[in-house]
Amino acid sequence: MEIAADVAVIGGGMAGLVAGTVASQAGLSVVVLSRGHGATADCSGAIDVIGYLPLATTPTVSAIEGLHLLAALHVLHPYSILGLERESLVVDGDVVVKRVQETIEWFLSTVAESELRHVGSLDSTIMACSPLGTLKPTALLQQTMWSDSLMDEDNVVMFAGIRGYPDFHSGMAAKTFLEERQALREGPRRVINCTVDLSNLLPVSNLSAIELARLFDTEEGLRHLAESLQSHVEGTGASHVVLPPVLGLEHAATARSELESRLGAEVIETISFPPSIPGTRLQAALEAALERAGGRLLKGHEVVGTETSKDRVTGIKARGPRRSVSVTAKSYVLATGKFVGGGLAGDERGLRETVFGLQVFDGDRMSVTETRPQKLTDLTWVTERGHRLYTCGIGVDEHLRPVGLDGRVYAANLFGAGAVLAGYNYITEKSGLGVAIATGHAAAIEAVNFATEAKS
Ligand SMILES: Cc1cc2nc3c(=O)[nH]c(=O)nc-3n(C[C@H](O)[C@H](O)[C@H](O)COP(=O)(O)OP(=O)(O)OC[C@H]3O[C@@H](n4cnc5c(N)ncnc54)[C@H](O)[C@@H]3O)c2cc1C
Numbered sequence: 001m002e003i004a005a006d007v008a009v010i011g012g013g014m015a016g017l018v019a020g021t022v023a024s025q026a027g028l029s030v031v032v033l034s035r036g037h038g039a040t041a042d043c044s045g046a047i048d049v050i051g052y053l054p055l056a057t058t059p060t061v062s063a064i065e066g067l068h069l070l071a072a073l074h075v076l077h078p079y080s081i082l083g084l085e086r087e088s089l090v091v092d093g094d095v096v097v098k099r100v101q102e103t104i105e106w107f108l109s110t111v112a113e114s115e116l117r118h119v120g121s122l123d124s125t126i127m128a129c130s131p132l133g134t135l136k137p138t139a140l141l142q143q144t145m146w147s148d149s150l151m152d153e154d155n156v157v158m159f160a161g162i163r164g165y166p167d168f169h170s171g172m173a174a175k176t177f178l179e180e181r182q183a184l185r186e187g188p189r190r191v192i193n194c195t196v197d198l199s200n201l202l203p204v205s206n207l208s209a210i211e212l213a214r215l216f217d218t219e220e221g222l223r224h225l226a227e228s229l230q231s232h233v234e235g236t237g238a239s240h241v242v243l244p245p246v247l248g249l250e251h252a253a254t255a256r257s258e259l260e261s262r263l264g265a266e267v268i269e270t271i272s273f274p275p276s277i278p279g280t281r282l283q284a285a286l287e288a289a290l291e292r293a294g295g296r297l298l299k300g301h302e303v304v305g306t307e308t309s310k311d312r313v314t315g316i317k318a319r320g321p322r323r324s325v326s327v328t329a330k331s332y333v334l335a336t337g338k339f340v341g342g343g344l345a346g347d348e349r350g351l352r353e354t355v356f357g358l359q360v361f362d363g364d365r366m367s368v369t370e371t372r373p374q375k376l377t378d379l380t381w382v383t384e385r386g387h388r389l390y391t392c393g394i395g396v397d398e399h400l401r402p403v404g405l406d407g408r409v410y411a412a413n414l415f416g417a418g419a420v421l422a423g424y425n426y427i428t429e430k431s432g433l434g435v436a437i438a439t440g441h442a443a444a445i446e447a448v449n450f451a452t453e454a455k456s
Pocket residue numbers: 010011012013014015016033034035036037038039040041042043044045046047048049274301302303304335336337338340341342343354355417418419420426430431432433434436
């Protein structure tokens with residue numbers, strides 16, 4: 001099959017779907033090719049923008065503060081590249097903050113139209129509760145994961161597990177949560193736990209998050225959960241109930257409101273470990289946004305070949321479940337993720353970018369293409385900024401065009417976005433989805449400008 005489009009996007013995670021949606025909203029024809037789910041569908045449900053600066057041990061007060069400091073200290077960070085002035089090589093922090101703010105606002109309103117609402121902003125870092133009972137800094141959370149009043153002193157906070165669901169130990173989470181609060185002399189003084197029994201509806205061992213989410217999308221499942229929780233809430237006077245993140249794939253916000261009105265207590269979900277129901281909700285909301293904007297998503301299509309001529313990418317070939325597809329476009333966005341997504345791979349030949357064979361750099365723009373996986377246990381790869389492996393990726397110029405070792409642009413119509421980019425460590429910084437949104441949006445604007453000029 002042959003497809004001609006204005007913009008072709010390789011990768012269907014956060015960066016690729018943001019890029020595809022923005023380009024479609026600009027009125028261009030867009031095709032997004034996705035091999036399968038990447039890191040986005042595995043994410044915890046928190047949208048991190050910048051939780052920690054490199055080397056810092058305390059969280060940023062706000063993402064805005066973090067972005068300003070990054071712009072001043074780390075020119076090669078993907079956020080900084082959004083405000084990089086080519087001539088002076090100076091990063092304008094105000095430009096970085098403005099661009100990230102605008103893209104986050106765009107993201108929030110776009111996924112809200114897919115019925116996925118978030119709380120939080122770039123003005124202050126908020127703390128998300130993990131299934132272990134620990135807190136992690138982030139910028140935005142799915143609405144069902146946040147309560148303004150969780151940390152009030154007089155609360156009785158109850159962690160509630162589900163019998164047979166092995167991924168959430170309510171007793172351990174409650175203990176950790178309480179011990180951390182006591183150590184920091186903050187938060188509720190009474191933290192308890194319970195386990196509810198849904199054995200009349202589901203087996204009592206090895207329940208999965210997806211089984212529970214599907215159950216709580218039904219009226220019957222939700223009613224049983226409420227009834228099972230009721231006696232625990234009444235018996236303890238719990239003001240807040242903390243559940244694992246399984247309150248449905250489709251109607252989590254409604255499920256939460258119904259539970260709250262039946263129980264007379266606030267209900268929140270924790271953030272998630274993979275496999276992630278909140279990540280699945282996010283992935284579905286992004287795919288729906290692309291569809292609404294008129295973009296075409298080819299799932300299960302892996303790009304296995306590329307064609308270039310002079311300084312342009314002229315076509316890509318993908319292998320699909322039933323047939324191969326040749327795509328020609330005026331501009332291309334590479335948003336294939338890092339190791340989880342499949343955009344980078346390592347073997348005995350070294351570290352590679354998997355689609356175009358682009359140069360791979362570390363966070364300091366040192367070449368790492370010769371690095372073999374066995375070298376990665378070398379202690380020199382573990383720096384105070386975390387493991388260098390996580391900062392690896394492709395290097396881009398100020399228009400997000402991939403560059404080689406000599407700084408030359410690989411192709412004038414190819415733009416990189418998301419986790420495939422070098423220069424940041426989302427694990428230590430807590431910046432993963434924020435970078436994917438901001439660079440996906442920026443790459444789309446570059447791709448749209450290029451395609452529009454090529455058309456005229
Ligand atoms: C377990 C886990 C939890 C995380 N939790 C958080 C969190 O709570 N908050 C946060 O902000 N960040 C989190 N992150 C980081 C964040 O998820 C990623 O940084 C972000 O999702 C990257 O988005 P992306 O679109 O660049 O890549 P991905 O989401 O990985 O998407 C890459 C896409 O490219 C496709 N692809 C790859 N190669 C090809 C090919 N040849 N042809 C076609 N398609 C291809 C993949 O199939 C996939 O669709 C987490 C990451 C992991 C792994």
